[in-house]
Amino acid sequence: MSDKEKKQKTKLVDAGKVFLEEVSKSNLTVTFLAIISGLILGGLLVAVTTEEVYQAFGVSFWQGIKSAAGAAWTTYQALFYGSVGNPSKIIAAFQSGEAEAIRRAVNPFFESLVVSTPYIFAGLAVALGFRVGLFNIGAEGQLFIGAATSVTAAIYLEGLPAIIHIPVSLLAGFLGGGLWGFIPGWLKAATGGHEVINTIMMNYIAFRLSEYLLRGPLKNPDGFTPVSAPIQESARLLRLFESPIRFHIGFFIALLVAYLVYLFLFKTTWGYTLRTVGSNPKAAKYAGMSIVRSTVIAMFLSGGLAGLAGANEVLGVNYNLALAFTSGYGFDSIALALLGKSHPVGVVLSSILFGFLRNGAIQMQVLAGIPVDIISILQAFILAFIAAPAIIRTVYRLKEPDLDIDAVTLRGWGGN
């Protein structure tokens, strides 16, 4: 046996690959139960951190249980009111027939969709990377750069009609983010530098670069704070309702892009190539595919999608670029791409879930005094359960899905 073969036999398994495989194998039931379990544990956490619960337990056991349940209930009620709306207020508003009252009552729901929109773009970015076997941790930085390039186009291109200015500004965001993804992709292809390290480093460069831009070239000359000038009216993404609802066409653009990503990945030869490279690079090479080219293309597209998330925010919500204007979207998107199993449909669904959680959390803090951070913990719980399906399978006594595959193997062939 040659030395080389020995090395192959004892080669360490890539932990990241194993993790990805585990996550992608989990089925819908597991995902659903993981979300439920996350909510239950989150409720427990609220109860444990509420002082009144301890006092109630001092009175009697049942009092304590009641108080704990009450605390969890208040939390989730506030979360629901904050993310979807207060049903009684909505009914009252519709009965009153006042347009503004109705808009105020249904605003939480639309605001949640507004928050979901950048999640969809950034989630697609990370998911596309996963499909090609790449861990793009740099969505956050690509999002910043995309926002910066997009806002530049939206501010400085003058005299264009909206029908041209909006696509151009979006494209600028796509290209900016794409460049930020292309660099680590190219580094990986040319030097073998790992994309995880390089995308993280590119994040820092992006943060400092956008800081520099906002204190220097992009700074609004009329202001004192590090904020860019407002974008041209013609670059704004159309809002579909009047104030205070900020819901804009970016959501539908996100859905369209999700559909395009789906077509690209699953219906074109490009997507077939990228997915093959992602699932088995050696077989891809055997089949004559270029792993180098696939890596670079995938990182460019992934960065571009993350850049669209940034563009969407400046063109649809903020109308200018500020420091750390949407921090966290890029990092959350890694989690939700996993939750969505790197499939466009899954990404859209989990983006909406994350959008509702994030938006509801703010209301929750106002109404129930529960810190926003509980939502991060809840998301972490859900993800941990998805990543460790064995826990969910044991708790809920689900069957191992692999058994069916065994059954096929065991049948063998040529037996009769």
Next chain:
Amino acid sequence: MEPILELKGITKSFPGVLANDKINLTLNKGEIHALLGENGAGKSTLMNVLYGLYAPDEGEIFVNNEKIQVSSPRDAISQGIGMVHQHFMLVPVFTVTENVMLGDETVRASGLLDRKTPADRIREISDAYNLEVDPNSYVRDLPVGVQQRVEIIKLLYREADILILDEPTAVLTPQEVDDLFKIMRSLVESGKSIIFITHKLREVLTFADRITVIRSGKVVGTTTPEEADQNRLASMMVGRDVSLEVEKKPAQLRDIVFTAKDLVVLDDINNVAVKGISFDVRGGEILGIAGVQGNGQTELVKAITGLSHAASGKITLLGENITRATPRKITEIGSAHIPEDRQKDGLVLTATISDNMVLNTYYLDPFAKGVIIQEDEVLKNAEEIIENFDVRTPSPLIPVGSLSGGNQQKVIVGREFSRPIKFLVASQPTRGLDVGSIEYIHNRLLEKRDDGVAVLLVSTELDEIMELSDRIAVMFAGEIIAIVDAKGATKEQIGLLMAGVKEA
């Protein structure tokens, strides 16, 4: 003969499959008992029941005439039953001693690990059975054959009397196989008993004392090497008559299709693996490349198929210089490649069968119009190949990784043979396959040869080379030391050449 182990009426079913159906098996003290069956016949399931990994639905296990309950490998070990799995359970970065004592560590008075006592015992065991294992070497530095002996030491260290070896020869070179059987013999001579699982007929006939054949979860019969021969065992395994000798028409030689000239190829760590070899292959013939694993065959195939590039020399396919061509270019000229490691190189295990069947043609008409994949055509193609190549699967849309090894190989063979080809590189095309699949693939290879395809067959199985080839090139230490006509060549002659002995 005293039975040391008896399995009575073992039944085990999985959803949709009866893996073991009332299996009876008796192991006598001091014998090597071969458990023979095709992949998926239920051998491994039976052994996993015995080893406590599966709970049987029905049935009893007796050791030394006493009924025992085995519900975990720990129970099995305490009853003196030990198992060496096909894929070793060793920690590469640990020493032999650390691997052996893992789970059964001895501790000194100070509370620290005692490595010396176990190391001494390992040395004793190693000497007693001629295992030649150094307790202080790291497992990752050991050849596979020695790693296997470490696994055996693990069992002897725990004083197992009944040893189960699951496909022990699958990962070994011919020499290592001989060593292993010497060791097995010395083990049974000192009173151990061995169950050894395999699907290789020749090994069974040479080394087993008794043979039990299992098919579709049932015991077909128990026999001895004296009573049985290869053909009889094969038909017991498969359930129908199998012809082990392939029928070969005389070769109809055509023009030269492929030429390699003064080819030098480096391996992954830049050592010269192929040292300036030259040969050609004509249409309508099979050129067999014989040789012990690791003599440059892998690197040669890589260079020919474009997976790596030769350091110097020239490769020509149908008149085109392909020395530095990409795999895609070589495929497009009309070359097919059955890779040595089908799971790593030849298939995307998580992708569907139908996707795998267009792995190197997906971008061509009719499977793609422009960049849009034509799913109907891809599916139609898969259904045709499944039909033509007898791939046993419930659907073309399940992951190819869920098929048995033989069926996975048929997916590759079907894919490569279903497009017009002029040149075929088949590297270890039947490694790890069962008798039925081997027969099938051999016949298909001969069919291609008779159609006028130039076939380069690379195999470490001497029997396979002898049966199929028209000419045999023997590789040794990176060189082709002889090319002989297969007619009139003897096994002894080729065997000597494989060992590097040139005739005068």
